[in-house]
Amino acid sequence: MNHSTTPRPAPMPDGHAAGLRSAVAADPTASLVAGIQGAGGYGKTVLLEQLARTYRDAGVAVFGTNELARADEGAVLVDDAHRLGETVLGELREIARRPGARLIVAYRPGPRPAALAELIGDLGAPVLLAALGREEIAAQAGWAAPDWIGWLHAQTGGVPRYVSRVLATAEPGTAELPSRALDQFQHDLDQLGEAGSECVTAMAVGATPHPDLLAALLELTPEAVGSALLAIRAGGLVGADDVLLPIARAASLRLTPWELRLRVTRRLVEIQLARGSSVLPLVSPLLGADIALLPESTLAAAFEKAGEEALQSAPHLARRLLAAAVSAGTPPASVAARQARAAAVAGDLDEALRLADQVIVDDSVPDKELGVQVAASVLAHRGLLERSAELCGWSVGRLRWPGDRAFAAVGLIGAGRLGDAEELLRSTDDAGPPTSMTGAAAQLAAGVRESVVGSAATALSTLVRAASLSEPVGRGALVPDSPAAVAALVALHCGELDVVQSTLDKAIGSGSGGPLLHYRHRLLAAWLPLLRGDTVAARAKLPVAELAARDRLLATAIEAGIASRDNDMAALAAARGQARQAVAEHSVDLFNLLPLGELVVATARLRDQDWIAPYLAEARALLDRLGNPPLWTSMLTWKRLQAAVVLEELDEAQQFAGELGGMAHHNPLAAAMADAAGVWLRILAGQVDQDEAERAARALHAAGLAWDGARLAGQAAIRTADRRAMLALLECARALQGKPPRPRAVRGAMSAETDLLSEREKEVAELVLAGLTYKQVGKRLFISAKTVEHHISRIKQRLGCANREDLLNRLRELLGH
Structure with a gap:
């Protein structure tokens, strides 16, 4: 019968599953034709079951492909239309054109026979089923933490069927795919046919999904591989980039016999080696397997090349791969230098030096220059x-x-x-x-x-x-x-x-x-x-x-x-x-003078x-042999001056200050250190000039020694008898340390609070804050250590401090440190 002039049912107004469910629920008796497109596992069957339930609840009969003669009596719901023959697809197309038809057909994206393509044309724009997002997975999981939801989404690609498999079998919070979930993929793989299943195996062991590569690898025709790839995509086993989803890859590796995987891997390795392409992803999974210990020329070459590939990104893996190459038949001498390099890059310096020494002394070993490079x-x-x-x-x-x-x-x-x-x-x-x-x-x-x-x-x-x-x-x-x-x-x-x-x-x-x-x-x-x-x-x-x-x-x-x-x-x-x-452990050389100088000050303290x-004597001898180059000598001399300041060894300080003066011409830092050295000598002698100290401190800061500049200003403040100069120098020290200046009101309040302390107590407090011991403070002020302890006890009592830590914090606030 020709219905070309008969009004056709309206297509679906909404391209989403929710819109289709709403349309059916709103008027189950209304005419409706629709297609549902989705890869395997995306929920076509589940959606059809929901729609069938809605129809039946409304008293509308639901028919399948075996009852198409009764299509006018109810709604026809068809699943897996891509599997139907031309005759049935022709009947469905005829039903779709009838007035008042209620027809919903679900199908995969491909492969798509011509008869199905014609039917889809009559059904109109399909409802497209999408993968689940993290929020939707979380709603199903309920108990899972966000990190685990993210892991599950990455493993499954959000494919609803795979998500359900994991949720039904996984231990809560365990980021490991359950074996029961993987075993359920056997049916999915069987549906692909022999060519499709072999393509999945090849992709699982590391082959790129390129038809020419897979055809050469599996000895199939390009047409057979093309059809297999279409079936794999339609089966929902790959993501948008045609790479197997992690859960599908894990399932294939679990369900494919070891012999088949090894045969495909060996053939793929041969192809990649011939092309000069990467083999690291192919052979890394073989590490630890018994096959890796057997003499095998192809695997030996592959392990060796993979070891080279892994040297920079994964040196520990490189060492294992090169060892596997030797186990598979590579002569040990041919990879010894590269093993030494891998050990060095991995941080095992003892092993690297041992291997490198063997390479250097053995004339039969190639890559001897690499052995020298590693050892050096x-x-x-x-x-x-x-x-x-x-x-x-x-x-x-x-x-x-x-x-x-x-x-x-x-x-x-x-x-x-x-x-x-x-x-x-x-x-x-x-x-x-x-x-x-x-x-x-x-x-x-x-x-x-x-x-x-x-x-x-x-x-x-x-x-x-x-x-x-x-x-x-x-x-x-x-x-x-x-x-x-x-x-x-x-x-x-x-x-x-x-x-x-x-x-x-x-x-x-x-x-x-x-x-x-x-x-x-x-x-x-x-x-x-x-x-x-x-x-x-x-x-x-x-x-x-x-x-x-x-x-x-x-x-x-x-x-x-x-x-x-x-x-x-x-x-x-x-x-x-x-x-x-x-x-x-470290011999003295030009390039470790910087840490040596820092330790000189620490030992002095x-x-x-x-x-x-x-x-230090070795360092001085080394610098003497080089003619005492100012760039390298000045910093160590400056540090020795600082140590002399700590120890209050004036004669030593004068010697180092003189040496710094002779190097002041070389660079701005040397000039700043030489100028500051003279200021330090005068500070040690109790001759504090506020302007001079500030100028020297700021010059050190400008030349790169910010902390040294702040220390000079702070020590000058401690040693001056002028209260106004002391406060100014303390503010200078604060500024050089990057701290904001104290507001005038705060400084006034501090001054009022410090009036609680006598001048002698303030002197004692300043020196204690500077890090001096009671004995050193007493020596500086010409009093006994016991008297210093007595002053500290009285200060602690006046300021209401419970312990020494409270006292030091309080004094820092009051004295501007």
Whole structure:
């Protein structure tokens, strides 16, 4: 019968499931034709059952495909229309065109036979079923935490059927897919047919869903693979990017026989190796399996290549992969150098050095230059810079690796052997082409030499360029030290703190120097807040990790500096043992003078400086061999002056002040330190000039030593007899520490409260707050320690303080500290 002129039922006004349910519920007797499109598991069957219930509750009969002859008597609801033959689809199309028809047809997105496409055209725009969002999953779960909901959403892609499977079988809050949920995928995989099931297996072991790759891998025709991929998408097993959902991948790996997975994996590995493509995701899951221990040439090659791929991003995994390559038949000698590198990058320096030494002495081992590079880098990291330099120098003319000559020169200069370094640098033959790494290494050597024999500005500029040139190499580098670290050290020694910040930020961001130098860059960055006196920020930058000798020396010096600035004598005493161990493990070189200087001040505060004297003597001998370069010498001399100030050793202080005066011409920081040294001498002698002290303190602050400037102003305030000058200098100290000035009213109120104390009690309080012991305070004021204790007891009583901590806090408020 031809119904072309007969009015057709209206299409669905709303493209959502809720709109369809509302339309049926509003008038079950009304004419309605609709299509429901959704991949497998998206809830087509559930929606049809809800609609059937609504119809039946309203007294409307519901028919399926086996009762199409009675379509005019009720509503026809059809599921899985993509599975129907042409005859039935033709009948449904005829029903859809009848006036008053009530027809709802559910189907998958594809594959789509021609007859179904024609029917869909008559049904109009379909109701599209979507995946569940996190809120909808949470509503179903009820008991689950947000993090677990997020995990479930990621695992299932929000596919309703998969969400229900996990919710029905999972332990609450356990982020692990239940085996019962995975076993239920067997039916889904069976529906795909043999080709579809094999494609899922290939994708599960790591194959990209490309028809040509899957066809070659599974020995199928491209047409068969194309149809299989359509079925996989329609089955709801993949996301929008055609990648298997995690739950579908886990199910396939669980349900596919091991032999089939291994066969597909081996074939896929062969294809990827032939193409030079990544094999890391393919063979990583094989680690720990019995098959990984069997001699197998394909797997051996794959494990070896995967180990190289994992070196930078996952060094611990790289070590396991290279070991698996040896188990699978790779000759141990052929991967020994790479195993040494993997151990070094993973932080196992002992194992790295052991393997590297074996590589160096065994003439049959390839990649000998890599073994030298690893050993040299590890030795420098362990604080043996001169030994590292000698090894780099040994490789010059023998093995050669990019930068070996330059790093040998840098290490020799660092050990005080400038003549040897210059002789090495005069040679012009280079290792290989002029790459970014060789260029950066050459500029590094030039910059370090300039820092010793030339100007600070030229040295720093050269080193910053070296750091910039090494950035593209990033995490791929394995070197004794990074240009960024050396540039930061030079910048710290000449007060260019902005250069320190920007250089280290870039190095940390790019991973310059690789994982082996990551903590070195972070620790050098912690010196910036330490110089400002911001001990909270400095402590926050300290890494919580097992550190090698060079990094441990830096970290220990920072901890001692924090304790010293916080006036925490208990913490300073606790750092003593760590400091002695760290210094003993590390040979003295040019690049560890900064932490050595910090420890000199710490030992002076503890009155325990004897143990560090031999290392100071080594440092002075090293600097003498280099001609006492002002850039490197001035900071250590300044720290020794500060130690003399703490110990009130006037003769020593005068000696160091004279040395600083001879270096004042070299750079602005050296000039500021030299000027401040003279002011310190006068302060120690009790000759405090407010204007002079403020000028010197502000000059130190401007040159990069903010905390030192504040300390100078604070100590000048303690030692002046002029009350007005004392208050002004204390305000100067506050300003240099970054604290806002106290309001006039507050200062007036403080002055009134401090009138409770006698002048002598104020003097005692100021000295106690400065960190002096009762004995030291007594010596300063020419009274006994017992008298000092008596003064403190009376102050505590007058201010109503319950304990010493309350007293110190109260005095800091009253005296402006």
